[in-house]
Amino acid sequence: MVIIDGIVNGIALGCIYALVAFGFVLVYKATKIINFAQGEIMMICAYVCYAGIKTFHLNFVASFVLAVVFGLVLGSLLERLFIRPLIGYPVLPIVIATIGISMVLQAVVGLIWTFEPQRLDPFSVSPYRVLGIAISPVHLWTIMITVVLIAVFFLFFRYTLVGINLRAIAEDLLGSMASGIAVRRMFNFTWALAAALGAVAGILLAPLVLLHPHMGSIGLRALPAAVLGSFGSIPGAIVGGLILGLSETIAGLYLPKEIKDVFPWLILFLVLLIRPEGIFYTYEQKKV
Numbered sequence: 001m002v003i004i005d006g007i008v009n010g011i012a013l014g015c016i017y018a019l020v021a022f023g024f025v026l027v028y029k030a031t032k033i034i035n036f037a038q039g040e041i042m043m044i045c046a047y048v049c050y051a052g053i054k055t056f057h058l059n060f061v062a063s064f065v066l067a068v069v070f071g072l073v074l075g076s077l078l079e080r081l082f083i084r085p086l087i088g089y090p091v092l093p094i095v096i097a098t099i100g101i102s103m104v105l106q107a108v109v110g111l112i113w114t115f116e117p118q119r120l121d122p123f124s125v126s127p128y129r130v131l132g133i134a135i136s137p138v139h140l141w142t143i144m145i146t147v148v149l150i151a152v153f154f155l156f157f158r159y160t161l162v163g164i165n166l167r168a169i170a171e172d173l174l175g176s177m178a179s180g181i182a183v184r185r186m187f188n189f190t191w192a193l194a195a196a197l198g199a200v201a202g203i204l205l206a207p208l209v210l211l212h213p214h215m216g217s218i219g220l221r222a223l224p225a226a227v228l229g230s231f232g233s234i235p236g237a238i239v240g241g242l243i244l245g246l247s248e249t250i251a252g253l254y255l256p257k258e259i260k261d262v263f264p265w266l267i268l269f270l271v272l273l274i275r276p277e278g279i280f281y282t283y284e285q286k287k288v
Contacts, residue, residue, distance in 0.1 A: 002253065003250075003253070004133060005134075006249050006250050006252075006253050007246065007249075007250070008133065008135055008139055009139060009249045010245045010246035010247070010248065010249030010250060011139075011143060011242065011245060011246065012138070012139035012142040012143055012208075012245070013208070013245035013248065013249055014241045014242035014243070014244060014245020014246055015142050015143055015145075015146035015204070015241065015242070015245070016142065016146075016201050016204055016205050016208075016218070016222075016241075016245070017218075017221070017222045017225045017240075017241035017242075017244050017245050017264075018146060018222075018225065018237060018238045018239075018240070018241025018242060018245075019146060019149070019197050019198075019200055019201035019204075019241070020038060020039065020042060020197075020198065020201045020218060020219055020222035020225075020241075021222045021223070021225035021226040021229070021237035021238075021240060021241050022153075022194075022197055022234065022237050022238065022241075023035070023038050023041075023042075023194035023195070023197040023198050023201075024038055024194075024219075024222070024223060024226040024231075024237070025226050025231065025232060025233065025234055025236075025237045026190050026193055026194045026197070026234075027190055027191060027194045028226075028231060028232055029166075029170040029190075029232050029234075030166060030169055030170060030186060030187055030190040031083075031087075031187050031190065031191075032091075033083065033091070033094055033095075033098070034095065034098070035098050035191075035194065036095065036098040036099050036102055036219070037078070037098045037099070037101040037102040037105065037219075038194065038198055038219045038222075039102065039198075039215075039216030039217060039218055039219020039220060039222070040101070040102040040105040040106055040216035040219070041071065041074060041075065041078075041105065041194075041195045041198040041199075041216075042198035042199065042201050042202035042205070042215075042216060042218070042219065043105070043106075043109065043202055043213065043215050043216035044074070044105050044108070044109055044202075045067045045068070045070055045071045045074070045195070045198060045199030045202045045203070046067065046120065046199070046202030046203050046205065046206045046211060046215070047109055047112075047113055047118075047211060048063075048066060048067040048070045048199075049063045049064060049066065049067035049120065049199075049202075049203045049206070050063075050113075050118060050120045050206070050211055051063075051113075052066045052067065053120070053122065060122035064203055067199045067202075067203055068196050068199045068200060070199065071192075071195040071196040071197075071198055071199030072192045072193075072195060072196045073192070074195050075191040075192040075193070075194060075195025075196065075198075076188050076189075076191060076192040076195075078101060078191060078195070079187060079188045079190075079191035079192070080188060082097050082101060083097065083098075083191070084184065084187070084188075087187075102216065102219075105216070106213045106214065106216065109213040110213045113211075113213075115212065115213055116212075117210035117211060117212045118210065118211040118212070119210060119211065120203075120206040120207065120211050121138070121206070121207040122207070123136075123137040123138045123141060123207055124137045125137075128140055138204070138207040138208065141204070142204045145200065145204065149197075149200065150238060153234070157234075162186075162189065165181050165186055166186055166189075166190065168181060169181065169183060169186055170232075201218075202215075205218060221244075221264055222241065222244075224240070224244060224264045224265055224267070224268035225237060225240035225241040225243070225244050225264070226240060227240070227268060227272070227278060228240035228243060228244065228267070228268055228271055228272075228278060228279060229241075229278055229279050229280050230277055230278025230279060230280040231278065233278065233280040235280055236278060236279055236280030239279065239280070240278075240279070243267065244263075244264045244267060247263060247264070247267050248260060248263045248264055251263045
């Protein structure tokens with residue numbers, strides 16, 4: 001029974017890793033930028049949901065929507081104000097800019113809500129029973145929301161004009177510009193979309209850990225998921241997140257806490273020794 005609980009907990013944690021890694025991959029596929037502020041964007045959106053409940057006395061659903069909309073606006077503003085002026089420069093200044101954004105967001109949250117941990121747990125404490133297995137509501141909702149989001153994004157990228165444009169930009173940036181796609185607008189939309197995903201991940205993570213300004217470090221723990229699946233592969237980010245969540249949770253049952261905390265990186269090193277390109281890497285042939 002303990003191992004079944006560990007598997008369910010691992011899948012729920014893996015779903016959160018997958019959502020954060022999904023945000024990394026979205027930005028990278030479109031702009032070839034690794035956004036090291038993704039974890040802090042997730043964190044500040046979770047605080048916005050907390051403020052909606054505690055300060056503005058909204059219900060959880062309204063606060064959830066408020067946080068996601070805030071994420072969309074924040075991601076769009078960050079790209080427009082801090083990232084777009086650096087396009088065309090070497091990658092290092094852009095990486096430093098995203099790290100600087102993450103530090104500023106931590107400081108802003110600390111100034112507004114202090115650095116004391118806060119609790120955000122809107123879900124019931126009574127477990128549900130699914131196929132005879134007791135599952136806590138937060139784990140069940142995390143898995144269900146992640147599955148729905150994956151299905152929505154699959155349909156979005158496959159059947160909508162914006163999704164097709166984003167896929168075209170990821171495949172051939174210059175060709176997309178030549179065909180008339182508004183590349184800068186798509187870049188901005190990608191940052192907004194990734195921030196909204198971070199908002200969902202942060203709200204789902206909050207009941208599992210106390211809200212605090214340093215909870216954005218989950219972003220660095222989710223980064224191996226994106227690399228594991230092959231950086232730039234959306235299915236890879238999802239599968240990588242599930243692998244890391246399951247392995248980390250099961251390792252926590254049998255290994256010391258110090259090993260559990262670094263287990264995602266150990267898994268990453270082992271996989272990259274066997275397949276350095278990542279699990280979902282595909283080789284492309286180009287005629288020149």
